[in-house]
């Protein structure tokens with residue numbers, strides 16, 4: 001669906017109030033509904049009502065952040081990016097609603113210890129075990145509890161947004177937290193004499 | 206605490222991408238529309254957008270949203 005409206009006229013009409021604003025909002029609502037339909041059509045729990053709610057949420061955000069649109073893309077692309085984020089915020093909330101952070105962290109690795117690669121010779125097995133132990137040691141005693149919890153939850157596949165919700169924080173702050181954790185882990189491994197090549201050799205996939 | 210082999214592999218990938226300075230999710234989101242249009246046009250990624258590429262490789266939430274944005278735009282084109 002193409003919308004014949006320039007970036008400037010979107011911004012102008014949406015900020016105008018009155019009939020021009022109503023028309024632009026109606027156009028944008030229809031456009032966003034169509035744009036979201038295709039990528040979300042196979043997602044479980046997504047129906048017409050869900051898309052309507054996500055679109056409504058996005059329209060409110062678009063209106064309140066018009067001054068942040070810098071014109072570096074088509075206005076509609078920018079609006080879809082906001083709508084996609086709104087849709088995922090709601091979807092993630094629903095999908096993870098029954099899962100606590102404690103459960104995710106406690107079950108981070110599953111029940112079993114890391115299986116040492118059986119194709120390795122005995123010497124390499126010992127080296128791999130030593131590296132993994134060092135990694136656990138840094139995670140357990142070198143990271144703050146918040147950093148460790150967020151990193152383990154992230155490694156367990158919990159969205160940052162949901163980790164943030166459970167830690168009384170937000171996604172942006174959780175990203176910074178796990179970024180700090182990664183930086184610390186990397187530095188501490190290097191200080192212990194391990195390079196990323198060693199880590200790659202041990203479990204680089 | 207233990208990690209599975211797959212999680213250790215993920216952690217290795219994350220560590221190998223880790224830079225001292227990285228964009229946050231909010232910064233990524235602000236540039237995502239421009240980045241998506243550049244990617245869809247098949248243009249090479251200009252220097253000011255390369256940090257977005259790195260963030261997308263390190264952030265599951267933003268990556269999922271970016272992939273979805275591309276799908277939405279692709280259906281918009283046709």
Ligand SMILES: [Zn+2]
Pocket residue numbers: 175229230231233260264265266267268
């Ligand atoms: Zn992100």
